[in-house]
Amino acid sequence: MLLSEVSIGEKFKKIFMSSGIVALYPPQELIVKSKVFSGKNGLLVTPTASGKTFAAELLMAKHLEMGGKIVYVTPLKALAYEKYLEFKKYENLGYKVALEIGDLDASNLPRTLSFDILVVTAEKCDSMLRSRARLFDGVSLLIVDEIHLLATDRGPVYEIIITKFRKLLKDLQILGLSATIGNPEEIANWLDAELIISEWRPVPLKEEVIVAKDxxxxxxxxxxxxxxxxxxxxxxxxxxxxxxxxxEKIANTLNLSSGLEKELKEISASILEAVNTPTEQCKKLASCVAKGVGFHHAGITNAQRMIIEDSFKDGSLKVIVSTPTLAAGVNLPSRVVIIYSLKRYDNFSSRYIAVMEYKQQAGRAGRPRYDNFGISYVLASSNSEKDFIMEKYINGKPESIFSRLGVEPVLRFHVLALIATSHLLKMDSILDFFKETFFG
Ligand SMILES: Nc1ncnc2c1ncn2[C@@H]1O[C@H](COP(=O)(O)OP(=O)(O)OP(=O)(O)O)[C@@H](O)[C@H]1O
Ligand SMILES: [Mg+2]
Known part of the structure; x- marks a missing residue:
C-alpha cells in the first residue's frame, strides 16, 4: 500500500515522504486496514525492525488532526531520546513535542508542560501521574512501546500507568507495541484491543551461537x-x-582511532565536559572513546549516553559495549550484535535471561535504514550450552507474560501511593482500581 493511499492529511504525508517513506510495510498496512484506525484500542505484535513506530505515527497523525494529544511511553531513556528526535519533525507543522526522561539530579517535576506529543519514560510518567495528573488533560492517544515489559520487574509501573490513564481519560485510545510477547491474546483482552500480528521483518536477521573457549x-x-x-x-x-x-580491553587491544583521531578526540573531550567534575568512570569512558570504543549503561549521565549514541550513529564510534540499556527499540547501525553471555548474576547466583530479552538484544542487528542484513552471535562456553541456547533462545518463543503487580511489597507500594496521591480512600474504590489492572 502506498503512503498516498492512506486516509491522513496531506501535510503529514509530506513530512513522511520527506523522511523517505513511500510505501507502507506490511504490518503498517494491517493497522491502517484494522478497526484500530477507526478508534479501537490496538496491540501490534510484529518482529523487531518491522516499523511499529511508523505504524503508530500513522495513528498519531489522525489524533493530531483532530486536535488530540499523544503520550508515548517507552521503557528506556535511549529509546525515548530516539523517538523524541524522530517526532521533532512535527514541530514543522506547529505541534509541540516534549521529552521527559528524568535524571538523578532532577527530582522537581514541571508544574506546567504544554505538548501535543510527549515522549516519556515509564517511571517519569508514573511520577507525573501521581503529582500532576492534570498535565494529561486532552490526551486522546496513549502509545505503550515495548509493552512486554509488563513481565519484568518494571512491569507494575506499566500496569499502573495504563490503568490510571484509562480511569483518567474516558475516550482514550491505547496502542501497545511489542516484538516479543508469548501470549498476546491475553494482553489484547486486558486492553480491550484488536490484536495485529505479523512475522514480517524488512531486513533478514541471522541468529548464531558460537562455542568460544576464549x-x-x-x-x-x-x-x-x-x-x-x-x-x-x-x-x-x-x-x-x-x-x-x-x-577497555577491546579499546586497548584494537586501537580503532586510525583515520578518526580528530573526531574521537573531540567526542572524548565532550564526554568530560558533559559533567562538572569528571569521575574515574568519566575518564575511563573518555579514554575508551578516544580509541574508538564506547560503553553505555545506566550509570553514565544522560548527556554522555546521548553523545555515545549519536557518535555510533554517525559512524565515529564503531563499537559500543552496553548493558541492556540499549536492548530494546533503538535503531542503530549495528550490523553485528554480540551477546557475550546470557547469564545474569544477582544475589550471588546466576540465571539465564528471558527469551524476550534475548530476542530484543539480537533484534538490534540489521536495522532498515542502516544495513541490509544483520547477524547476532551468542557466545556459548561449551557444546552443551550451545545446544541449550539453540533450543531455548534461537528456536524458542518468548515467554508468556504474567503480571508482577501481585508481589506483596510491590502491591503494598502501589496501594499506598494510590491512597496518598488520589482520593481513593475507600476500600471498594481501591479494589476497583486494581481489578482493572492486568493483575486484576
Ligand atoms: N514504510 C517504511 N518505509 C521505509 N522505512 C521504514 C518504514 N517504516 C519504518 N521504516 C524504518 O524502519 C526502521 C525500524 O522501525 P522501528 O524502529 O519502528 O521498528 P520496530 O518495529 O519498532 O522495532 P523494535 O521492535 O526493535 O522496536 C526505522 O529506521 C524506520 O524509519
Ligand atoms: Mg520499536
Whole structure:
C-alpha cells in the first residue's frame, strides 16, 4: 500500500515522504486496514525492525488532526531520546513535542508542560501521574512501546500507568507495541484491543551461537571482521562492571582511532565536559572513546549516553559495549550484535535471561535504514550450552507474560501511593482500581 493511499492529511504525508517513506510495510498496512484506525484500542505484535513506530505515527497523525494529544511511553531513556528526535519533525507543522526522561539530579517535576506529543519514560510518567495528573488533560492517544515489559520487574509501573490513564481519560485510545510477547491474546483482552500480528521483518536477521573457549579472543575476531567489511558492532554484557572492563580491553587491544583521531578526540573531550567534575568512570569512558570504543549503561549521565549514541550513529564510534540499556527499540547501525553471555548474576547466583530479552538484544542487528542484513552471535562456553541456547533462545518463543503487580511489597507500594496521591480512600474504590489492572 502506498503512503498516498492512506486516509491522513496531506501535510503529514509530506513530512513522511520527506523522511523517505513511500510505501507502507506490511504490518503498517494491517493497522491502517484494522478497526484500530477507526478508534479501537490496538496491540501490534510484529518482529523487531518491522516499523511499529511508523505504524503508530500513522495513528498519531489522525489524533493530531483532530486536535488530540499523544503520550508515548517507552521503557528506556535511549529509546525515548530516539523517538523524541524522530517526532521533532512535527514541530514543522506547529505541534509541540516534549521529552521527559528524568535524571538523578532532577527530582522537581514541571508544574506546567504544554505538548501535543510527549515522549516519556515509564517511571517519569508514573511520577507525573501521581503529582500532576492534570498535565494529561486532552490526551486522546496513549502509545505503550515495548509493552512486554509488563513481565519484568518494571512491569507494575506499566500496569499502573495504563490503568490510571484509562480511569483518567474516558475516550482514550491505547496502542501497545511489542516484538516479543508469548501470549498476546491475553494482553489484547486486558486492553480491550484488536490484536495485529505479523512475522514480517524488512531486513533478514541471522541468529548464531558460537562455542568460544576464549570469549574475548572470539569477540576481537568478530569485531575485526565486521569492521573490515564496513559494519559496526554492538556488544551486550549483563553488568556495568563487565561492560566497562570489556570496552577497555577491546579499546586497548584494537586501537580503532586510525583515520578518526580528530573526531574521537573531540567526542572524548565532550564526554568530560558533559559533567562538572569528571569521575574515574568519566575518564575511563573518555579514554575508551578516544580509541574508538564506547560503553553505555545506566550509570553514565544522560548527556554522555546521548553523545555515545549519536557518535555510533554517525559512524565515529564503531563499537559500543552496553548493558541492556540499549536492548530494546533503538535503531542503530549495528550490523553485528554480540551477546557475550546470557547469564545474569544477582544475589550471588546466576540465571539465564528471558527469551524476550534475548530476542530484543539480537533484534538490534540489521536495522532498515542502516544495513541490509544483520547477524547476532551468542557466545556459548561449551557444546552443551550451545545446544541449550539453540533450543531455548534461537528456536524458542518468548515467554508468556504474567503480571508482577501481585508481589506483596510491590502491591503494598502501589496501594499506598494510590491512597496518598488520589482520593481513593475507600476500600471498594481501591479494589476497583486494581481489578482493572492486568493483575486484576
Ligand atoms: N514504510 C517504511 N518505509 C521505509 N522505512 C521504514 C518504514 N517504516 C519504518 N521504516 C524504518 O524502519 C526502521 C525500524 O522501525 P522501528 O524502529 O519502528 O521498528 P520496530 O518495529 O519498532 O522495532 P523494535 O521492535 O526493535 O522496536 C526505522 O529506521 C524506520 O524509519
Ligand atoms: Mg520499536
Amino acid at each position: 570469549k574475548f579472543k572470539k569477540t576481537i575476531s568478530i569485531v575485526e571482521n565486521t569492521l573490515n567489511d564496513g559494519g559496526q558492532v554492538l556488544i551486550f554484557t549483563t553488568s556495568r562492571k563487565s561492560c566497562e572492563s570489556l570496552a
